[in-house]
Amino acid sequence: MPGISNRAGKVPLSPFRKLVPYADKAKEAGKKVYHLNIGQPDILTPASAIEQFKKIPMKVIAYSPAVGITSYRKKLAGYYHKNGMPVDPDHIVVTTGASEAIQMLCFSCMDNGDELIIPEPFYANYNGFTQIADVKIRPITCSIEDGFALPSVDQFEELINEKTKGIFITNPSNPTGTFYGKEELEQLGRLVKKHDLYLIIDEVYREFCFDGQEFFSGLNLDGLEDHVIVVDSVSKRFSACGVRVGAIVTKNEEVLESITRYAKLRLSPPALGQMLSEAMLDNEEDYLREAKMEYDRRRMTVYRRLSAMPGVVSYKPRGAFYCFAKFPVKSAEHFCQWLLEEFEYHGATVMLSPGEGFYATPGLGVDEVRIAFVLNSEDLESAMDCLEEALKVYPGKLEEKKVLVEKI
Amino acid sequence: MPGISNRAGKVPLSPFRKLVPYADKAKEAGKKVYHLNIGQPDILTPASAIEQFKKIPMKVIAYSPAVGITSYRKKLAGYYHKNGMPVDPDHIVVTTGASEAIQMLCFSCMDNGDELIIPEPFYANYNGFTQIADVKIRPITCSIEDGFALPSVDQFEELINEKTKGIFITNPSNPTGTFYGKEELEQLGRLVKKHDLYLIIDEVYREFCFDGQEFFSGLNLDGLEDHVIVVDSVSKRFSACGVRVGAIVTKNEEVLESITRYAKLRLSPPALGQMLSEAMLDNEEDYLREAKMEYDRRRMTVYRRLSAMPGVVSYKPRGAFYCFAKFPVKSAEHFCQWLLEEFEYHGATVMLSPGEGFYATPGLGVDEVRIAFVLNSEDLESAMDCLEEALKVYPGKLEEKKVLVEKI
Numbered sequence: 001m002p003g004i005s006n007r008a009g010k011v012p013l014s015p016f017r018k019l020v021p022y023a024d025k026a027k028e029a030g031k032k033v034y035h036l037n038i039g040q041p042d043i044l045t046p047a048s049a050i051e052q053f054k055k056i057p058m059k060v061i062a063y064s065p066a067v068g069i070t071s072y073r074k075k076l077a078g079y080y081h082k083n084g085m086p087v088d089p090d091h092i093v094v095t096t097g098a099s100e101a102i103q104m105l106c107f108s109c110m111d112n113g114d115e116l117i118i119p120e121p122f123y124a125n126y127n128g129f130t131q132i133a134d135v136k137i138r139p140i141t142c143s144i145e146d147g148f149a150l151p152s153v154d155q156f157e158e159l160i161n162e163k164t165k166g167i168f169i170t171n172p173s174n175p176t177g178t179f180y181g182k183e184e185l186e187q188l189g190r191l192v193k194k195h196d197l198y199l200i201i202d203e204v205y206r207e208f209c210f211d212g213q214e215f216f217s218g219l220n221l222d223g224l225e226d227h228v229i230v231v232d233s234v235s236k237r238f239s240a241c242g243v244r245v246g247a248i249v250t251k252n253e254e255v256l257e258s259i260t261r262y263a264k265l266r267l268s269p270p271a272l273g274q275m276l277s278e279a280m281l282d283n284e285e286d287y288l289r290e291a292k293m294e295y296d297r298r299r300m301t302v303y304r305r306l307s308a309m310p311g312v313v314s315y316k317p318r319g320a321f322y323c324f325a326k327f328p329v330k331s332a333e334h335f336c337q338w339l340l341e342e343f344e345y346h347g348a349t350v351m352l353s354p355g356e357g358f359y360a361t362p363g364l365g366v367d368e369v370r371i372a373f374v375l376n377s378e379d380l381e382s383a384m385d386c387l388e389e390a391l392k393v394y395p396g397k398l399e400e401k402k403v404l405v406e407k408i
Numbered sequence: 409m410p411g412i413s414n415r416a417g418k419v420p421l422s423p424f425r426k427l428v429p430y431a432d433k434a435k436e437a438g439k440k441v442y443h444l445n446i447g448q449p450d451i452l453t454p455a456s457a458i459e460q461f462k463k464i465p466m467k468v469i470a471y472s473p474a475v476g477i478t479s480y481r482k483k484l485a486g487y488y489h490k491n492g493m494p495v496d497p498d499h500i501v502v503t504t505g506a507s508e509a510i511q512m513l514c515f516s517c518m519d520n521g522d523e524l525i526i527p528e529p530f531y532a533n534y535n536g537f538t539q540i541a542d543v544k545i546r547p548i549t550c551s552i553e554d555g556f557a558l559p560s561v562d563q564f565e566e567l568i569n570e571k572t573k574g575i576f577i578t579n580p581s582n583p584t585g586t587f588y589g590k591e592e593l594e595q596l597g598r599l600v601k602k603h604d605l606y607l608i609i610d611e612v613y614r615e616f617c618f619d620g621q622e623f624f625s626g627l628n629l630d631g632l633e634d635h636v637i638v639v640d641s642v643s644k645r646f647s648a649c650g651v652r653v654g655a656i657v658t659k660n661e662e663v664l665e666s667i668t669r670y671a672k673l674r675l676s677p678p679a680l681g682q683m684l685s686e687a688m689l690d691n692e693e694d695y696l697r698e699a700k701m702e703y704d705r706r707r708m709t710v711y712r713r714l715s716a717m718p719g720v721v722s723y724k725p726r727g728a729f730y731c732f733a734k735f736p737v738k739s740a741e742h743f744c745q746w747l748l749e750e751f752e753y754h755g756a757t758v759m760l761s762p763g764e765g766f767y768a769t770p771g772l773g774v775d776e777v778r779i780a781f782v783l784n785s786e787d788l789e790s791a792m793d794c795l796e797e798a799l800k801v802y803p804g805k806l807e808e809k810k811v812l813v814e815k816i
Binding site: 001002003004005006007008009011013014017040041042043044045047050054058059060061062063064096097099100103107108109110111112114125128129132134165166192196197198226227239240241242243244252254255257258261262264265266267268269270271272273276 | 409410411412413414415416417419421422425448449450451452453455458462466467468469470471472504505507508511515516517518519520522533536537540542573574600604605606634635647648649650651652660662663666669670672673674675676677678679680681684
C-alpha cells in the first residue's frame with residue numbers, strides 16, 4: 001500500500017480533538033453537553049440578508065473572478081471606509097475564509113524555513129497552516145496573569161533574525177480575548193519598519209471590542225502601507241462561518257500580485273457565499289451593535305462566574321468571544337476529559353478546549369483552558385454552574401491559590 | 409519593503425492569461441469575443457435545484473463538518489452507487505472544488521521532491537498545485553496525431569523511480585477530450601500495483617463520454633482499493649463552477665485519515681454550495697442526459713468545422729468539452745493574440761487557449777490550442793466562421809499540411 005506523506009503526520013489536531021469521542025459518548029448516555037470549545041456562535045446570521053440573497057436570480061452559478069466578485073469587493077471596501085480604514089477594492093483579494101487567506105500568505109510571502117513571530121497562546125490552526133508551508137513559528141509567551149498583554153518590543157526584537165519575515169498577531173485575539181490598541185500597534189509598526197518585516201494582523205473579531213475601546217486597524221498605520229497585511233472574514237462578524245468568505249487586505253502591490261497568482265490557481269472563492277456576504281453589508285450596523293452587546297453580556301457572565309470560583313485564574317477579556325482560564329488542576333486535558341466522562345450536574349456537563357494546543361512552546365498551558373462564549377446567557381449560566389460544581393468535586397484538584405486579574 | 413517569496417514567482421499563470429488584456433481591448437473597441445478559452449459552461453445550473461435550495465430554512469450558516477455535510481455525503485455516495493461505483497459516505501471527503509482536492513492530495517500523500525507521472529498535455533493548474541507542494545511532475549508526451557491516446561505502460565514504467573508516488577490522469581481529459589476506457593485503466597492498475605503507487609484520477613467530466621462509450625471509474629478496479637484516489641467536483645457536471653464543491657473519494661483508510669487532518673485545518677467546505685449540491689442530486693438523470701446531448705452536438709460542430717479547415721490537425725474528442733487543434737502557424741500564442749488584436753469577421757473574433765501552457769516539456773504545444781465547447785451551437789458556428797476566416801488571412805500562416813485524425 002502506498003504510504004501517506006511524512007508531512008501529513010505532522011499536521012496538528014485541534015486542541016479539543018481528542019475529547020470529541022468522550023463528548024459523543026456523554027451525549028449518547030443522555031447528558032447535555034454545553035459546547036464552549038469551538039468558535040461557532042449560536043447568534044443568527046442576518047435574516048434580512050438571507051432573504052435578500054434568496055431573491056437573487058441565479059441562472060448559472062459561475063466562477064467568480066479569482067480575486068472576488070467585483071460588486072462585493074466594492075461594498076467591502078465601503079464597509080472598511082465606513083470604519084475609518086482607507087481601503088480600495090483593488091486592495092482586497094477575497095478568499096475562502098480566513099483559513100485560505102493565511103495559507104495563501106504563507107505561500108506568497110514566505111519560503112521554506114522562513115520565520116513568523118507570534119505571541120502565544122495563538123489560534124491553534126496557525127500551527128497547521130505554517131507547517132504546510134514549511135514556515136517556522138517563533139512564539140513569544142504571554143501570561144494569563146496580565147491578561148496576555150502584548151510582549152515588549154524588545155522581546156519581539158530578540159527573536160528577529162535573517163529568516164524572520166514578519167510578526168503575526170490576532171486583534172482582538174482568539175483564543176485569549178486580548179485587545180491591542182493603537183499604541184501597541186504603533187510600537188509593532190516601528191519595529192517591522194526598522195527590520196523590513198511584514199505585520200500580519202488577523203482582524204476577524206474587529207467588531208467585538210468592549211469597555212468602550214476603539215478598534216485600531218493595522219491598515220491605519222501611517223507609512224506602513226507596504227508592511228501591513230490584514231486577514232479578514234465574515235464568519236464571526238455575521239455569524240456565518242459556513243459561507244467561507246474571507247479576505248486579504250493590503251496596499252503592498254507586490255503582495256497583491258503574488259496572492260492573485262495563487263488565487264487564480266484555485267479559480268474562484270465561493271460565489272454563493274460572496275452573494276450572501278454582499279447582502280450582509282446592507283444595514284449591517286444594527287445587527288453588529290446587537291451582536292456586540294450580546295457578546296459583552298456573555299463576557300461579563302463568564303468573567304463574573306470565573307471570578308467567584310476558588311482557585312481559578314482568569315481576567316476580563318476585552319475583545320472577541322473567548323477567554324483563557326487557569327484551573328487548580330495538574331492537567332486541564334484530563335480535567336476536560338473527566339468533565340465529559342465522569343461528571344454531570346443536573347444532567348449536564350461542559351466541553352472546553354484544553355489550553356496546551358494553543359501554545360507552540362511545549363509544556364505551557366497544561367493547566368489552562370479556552371472558553372468560547374458561544375451560548376446564550378441562560379445556557380452560559382448553566383454551563384458555569386456545571387464548571388463551578390466540577391471544580392469542587394474533581395478528584396485531581398490542587399490546593400487553592402486564587403489569583404484574579406482585572407485588566408482595565 | 410519586505411519581499412514576496414521565491415516560490416510565489418514560480419506559480420505559473422494560466423495559458424490564456426497574457427491574452428486577457430487584448431480581449432478586454434477588443435471588447436472595448438466593440439468587437440464581440442467568442443470565449444472558447446475557459447471551461448466555464450453556459451449551460452444553466454439545474455433550476456429546480458436552485459429553487460429547492462432557496463427553500464431551505466437558514467438560521468445560522470454554520471461550519472459544516474470538515475469532511476462535508478453528512479446528508480450530502482450520503483446522497484453523493486448514492487449517486488456513485490447508481491453509477492455502479494461501490495462508494496460509502498465514509499470514503500468521501502468533501503472539498504472546496506477539485507482544486508482544493510488536488511492540493512490536499514499533494515500534501516497528504518506526497519513529500520517535497522516526490523514525483524507524479526502525468527500524460528501531457530494536462531490541465532495547466534496541476535503545475536501550480538504541485539509547485540505549491542514541491543512535488544515534481546514527470547510528463548509523458550501524448551500526440552495529437554492519435555487523439556492523445558494513453559501512452560504505453562512501458563513509457564510510464566520507464567519514468568518510475570524511488571521518488572515516484574503515483575500516476576495522475578484526468579478521465580475524460582481536460583484539455584484534450586481524450587477518453588480512457590476499462591482496458592487502459594486496468595493496465596495502469598496493474599502497473600501501480602506492481603510498483604506500489606497511487607493512481608489518482610480526476611473524474612470531474614465523468615458524465616460527458618460520447619460515441620456510446622461507457623465510463624469506467626478507477627474505483628471499480630478490483631484489488632486496487634488502496635491505490636485509487638478519485639477527484640470529483642460538481643462544477644462541470646451541474647454547470648455550477650461557483651459553488652466550489654468537490655470531493656476526494658478513496659477506500660484507502662490511511663489516506664482518508666490524512667486528508668481529514670488537512671480538512672479540519674480549514675474547518676469546513678462551503679456550506680451553501682453543499683446544500684445546493686445536495687439538491688442537485690435530486691432527479692439529476694434528466695438534466696445530465698440533456699447536458700451530455702448538448703455537449704455532444706457542440707463537439708460534432710467543432711469537429712466538423714475543424715475538419716474542413718485546411719492545414720488544421722485535430723481529432724474527434726471522445727469526452728469532456730474540450731479538444732486540441734494544431735494550426736498551420738508558427739506560434740499559436742501569436743495567432744491567438746492576433747485574433748484579438750488585429751482580426752475581426754462580421755464584428756467578432758475568438759479567444760482560444762494557446763497549447764503551450766498545457767505541456768510540462770518546454771517547446772511542445774507551440775502550434776496548438778485548446779478549444780472549450782462552452783457556447784451554444786449557434787455561437788459556436790459563428791466562432792468557427794471567425795476561426796476559419798482567420799486561418800485564411802493570418803499573415804503568419806505556414807504552408808498547408810492537413811492531417812485529420814478520426815478516433816473511433
